[in-house]
Amino acid sequence: METQFEKILKVHSANPAKRARFIKFNKHKMQPHDRRAHLCIRCNRAEGHIKIHGLNYCRQCFREVAPDLGFKKYGKEA
Numbered sequence: 001m002e003t004q005f006e007k008i009l010k011v012h013s014a015n016p017a018k019r020a021r022f023i024k025f026n027k028h029k030m031q032p033h034d035r036r037a038h039l040c041i042r043c044n045r046a047e048g049h050i051k052i053h054g055l056n057y058c059r060q061c062f063r064e065v066a067p068d069l070g071f072k073k074y075g076k077e078a
């Protein structure tokens, strides 16, 4: 099944300039949204992914392994 953007692209196929401009401004909308592109390396959860510093943990696993990795909490302790 073709997406709405593919339909619009077909309409613009007669005019290359219009087509190029449509692609330029709608590129990110045409890319597939894969929520499961990044998975936690510990529990394979897709939500709450922490990619920074190459951690690749979900937020729940990060909470558990952060002290072992050397992360410390500063400031007011609850």
Ligand SMILES: [Zn+2]
Pocket (backbone or CB within 6 Å): 040, 041, 042, 043, 044, 045, 057, 058, 059, 060, 061, 062
């Ligand atoms: Zn996890």
